[in-house]
Amino acid sequence: xxxxxxxxxxxxxxxxIVACTETGEAAVIDPGEWNSQLAxxxxxxxxxxxxxxxxxxxxxxxxxxxxxxxxYPEVKIAAHPLFSGSDLxxxxxxxxxxxxxxxxxLETPGHTADSISFAVGNDVFCGDxxxxxxxxxxxxxxxxTMLIQxxxxxLLPLGDDMVLHPGHGPATxxxxxxxFNPFLMA
Amino acid sequence: MGxxxxxxxxxxxxxxxxxxHCWHHLPDRARYARELARQIRSGENFDGxxxxxxxxxxxxxxxxxxxxxxxxxARLTGCNLREAxxxxxxxxxxxxxxxxxxxxxxxxxxxxGAYLAxxxxxxxxxxxxxxxxxxxxxARLTGxxxxxARLDFAILESADFSAADxxxxxxxxxxxxxACFDEADLSRANLVGxxxxxxxxxxxxxxxxxxxxxxxxxxxxxxxRLQRTILREADLQDAILADALIEGTILERAYLVGTDLxxxxxxxANTSNAxxxxxxxx
Numbered sequence: 001x002x003x004x005x006x007x008x009x010x011x012x013x014x015x016x017i018v019a020c021t022e023t024g025e026a027a028v029i030d031p032g033e034w035n036s037q038l039a040x041x042x043x044x045x046x047x048x049x050x051x052x053x054x055x056x057x058x059x060x061x062x063x064x065x066x067x068x069x070x071x072y073p074e075v076k077i078a079a080h081p082l083f084s085g086s087d088l089x090x091x092x093x094x095x096x097x098x099x100x101x102x103x104x105x106l107e108t109p110g111h112t113a114d115s116i117s118f119a120v121g122n123d124v125f126c127g128d129x130x131x132x133x134x135x136x137x138x139x140x141x142x143x144x145t146m147l148i149q150x151x152x153x154x155l156l157p158l159g160d161d162m163v164l165h166p167g168h169g170p171a172t173x174x175x176x177x178x179x180f181n182p183f184l185m186a
Numbered sequence: 187m188g189x190x191x192x193x194x195x196x197x198x199x200x201x202x203x204x205x206x207h208c209w210h211h212l213p214d215r216a217r218y219a220r221e222l223a224r225q226i227r228s229g230e231n232f233d234g235x236x237x238x239x240x241x242x243x244x245x246x247x248x249x250x251x252x253x254x255x256x257x258x259x260a261r262l263t264g265c266n267l268r269e270a271x272x273x274x275x276x277x278x279x280x281x282x283x284x285x286x287x288x289x290x291x292x293x294x295x296x297x298x299g300a301y302l303a304x305x306x307x308x309x310x311x312x313x314x315x316x317x318x319x320x321x322x323x324x325a326r327l328t329g330x331x332x333x334x335a336r337l338d339f340a341i342l343e344s345a346d347f348s349a350a351d352x353x354x355x356x357x358x359x360x361x362x363x364x365a366c367f368d369e370a371d372l373s374r375a376n377l378v379g380x381x382x383x384x385x386x387x388x389x390x391x392x393x394x395x396x397x398x399x400x401x402x403x404x405x406x407x408x409x410x411r412l413q414r415t416i417l418r419e420a421d422l423q424d425a426i427l428a429d430a431l432i433e434g435t436i437l438e439r440a441y442l443v444g445t446d447l448x449x450x451x452x453x454x455a456n457t458s459n460a461x462x463x464x465x466x467x468x
Contacts, residue, residue: 005334005354007374012394132358133378133398133416163356169396170376176338176358180379180399182419182439 001101001121004041005165008032011060012168016125019047020099027051027098029118029125030167034064034071051096053103054079054086055127056115061167080107080114090116106154110147111136119158125165130155132164132172135183151184189236203235215241226250243281273311318356338376373411 002019010032017038019026026047028038042049049072054062057079065085068075078088078096090096096103096118106117108129115136117126128136130151138144155164160175177184190201192208199208205218212218223245226232233253243263250270258278265285274294282297285305296316303323313333321341327350334354342362349369358378366386373393380400389409398418405425412427414434422437424444435455442457443464 007354012374132356132376132396133418134396169394170354170374171334171336171356172358172376172378173338173356176356176376176378179359182398 002026002045002047003123003165005171006035006037006041008035008060010063013060014165014167014169015064016165017041017047018098018101018103018120018123018125019045020101023099024048025050025099027053027096027103028064028068029053030055030061030127031064031068032060032062034067038064039071049075051075051098052077053096053118053125054083055117055125055129055167056080056112057083058112058128061127080116082114108147108150108154110138110143110145110150115150117155119162122161123163123165124155124158126155126167128167130164130172130177130181131166131169132176133181134169135181136167148183156184199238200236202240203232203237209239209241219245223247226252313351 002021004017006015008015013032015031016029017026024047026042026049031052052065052068052075065077076087078090079086081089090105092105092107094105101120104119106119108115108117111128115127115129117124117129135147138147156174156178158174162174164172192199192201192211193206194211197208197211201207202209205212219242223242226247231251232255233251235255237255237257237260239259241261242265243261246266247270248266248268250267252270252272252275254274256276257280258276260280262280262282262285267290268286268288270290272290272292272295276296277300278296278298279300281301282305283301283303287305287307287310289309291311292315293311294314297320298316298318300320302325303321305325307325307327307330309329311331312335313331316336317340318336318338319340322345323341323343325345327345327347330350332350332352332355336356337360338356339359342360342365344364346366347370348366351371352375353371353373355375357380358376360380362385363381363383367390368386368388370390372395373391375395377395377397377400382405383401383403386406387410388406391411392415393411394414396416397420398416400420402420402425403423407427407430410430412430412432412435416436417440418436419439421441422445423441426446427450428446428448430450432450433454437455437457437460439459441461443461
């Protein structure tokens with residue numbers, strides 16, 4: 001599997017390209033913008049972009065969709081059913097095929113109602129649900145409770161070795177968060 | 187090279203490069219090690235070679251071509267690997283104590299659980315390398331590139347990372363008491379839960395770094411960039427933050443008793459529920 005991280009110029013947002021080494025098929029996760037670095041990586045690695053996967057509908061994670069549609073008309077947009085304008089509606093029973101890889105969808109609402117995460121191998125792309133030492137922002141105590149529940153029920157059980165790639169900031173692991181994240185203390 | 191199985195009946199391991207057996211079943215290990223070292227020194231290419239568990243302690247392997255080689259569990263104590271070419275090499279659990287990897291190219295290499303105490307890694311390329319749980323006590327990494335490297339739960343006590351690039355590095359849970367990060371780039375690094383007592387960060391860049399619940403007693407942050415740095419619930423007792431650049435810094439519930447805040451404008455930080463004075467004993 002190819003996994004590359006890109007720091008976007010908008011709001012310290014992270015975008016990721018995940019690709020199948022065998023087939024060269026690729027997905028971009030959270031294209032908050034579409035820039036020459038992302039396009040250049042696809043070209044350099046001879047990858048074919050098949051999917052734009054959206055962890056949630058905030059502009060800093062979706063701002064590049066129009067540019068992708070124009071440059072890669074064959075690319076499908078996949079997101080939670082509450083996100084308008086997707087080609088594929090993702091629920092927890094869905095998996096997204098990227099060549100021989102299969103990205104499992106986890107429903108992780110709280111930061112937004114349409115928040116989802118993607119798991120493949122030892123890696124999880126968790127959008128703004130969980131950050132290194134922190135969690136995503138919420139607008140009400142109910143949403144906060146829902147977010148913590150999502151993290152506890154969907155992310156933490158994935159196992160201590162899993163590497164989390166959040167929508168902002170550095171990568172982390174389930175073990176680091178389980179031991180030290182102040183928002184996840186009992 | 188080295189893909190065949192070991193000829194010893196029932197052995198599950200692969201044969202070493204240019205051999206018919208694994209290290210354990212090799213008939214004349216000393217001779218094999220001597221010949222291997224000679225070939226490496228003469229510039230032969232060992233890219234992708236199986237060299238698991240070999241013993242080459244003290245060997246001069248300067249400039250070795252070992253890209254993607256498998257050196258898991260190898261004993262390389264005191265080896266000279268200056269300027270070696272080792273991208274994506276596998277050195278899990280290898281013993282490189284007192285080794286010299288000055289300017290070695292080790293991008294994407296795996297040193298998980300490796301022993302690198304007192305090793306020289308100055309100006310080494312370790313971007314995207316995996317050093318999780320490695321022992322780097324007293325190692326010298328001045329000017330090394332550790333961009334996006336994994337160092338979680340590594341032992342970094344008294345290691346020297348001055349002027350190193352640790353941006354986006356994953357360093358959660360590291361044991362780094364008395365380590366030196368002067369002038370290092372730690373922007374967007376993950377230092378959550380790290381033990382950094384008496385560590386030095388003089389003039390370091392910690393923009394948007396994550397240090398929640400880190401232990402920073404007596405750490406020295408003079409002139410450090412702490413813009414948008416997250417220090418939620420960090421223990422900064424007796425730390426020095428004099429003249430540090432604070433802006434959008436999160437010090438929520440941080441312990442700031444005895445902290446030197448000379449020249450620091452805390453109005454630009456979130457200090458809600460931070461503790462500035464020790465509670466009076468009852």
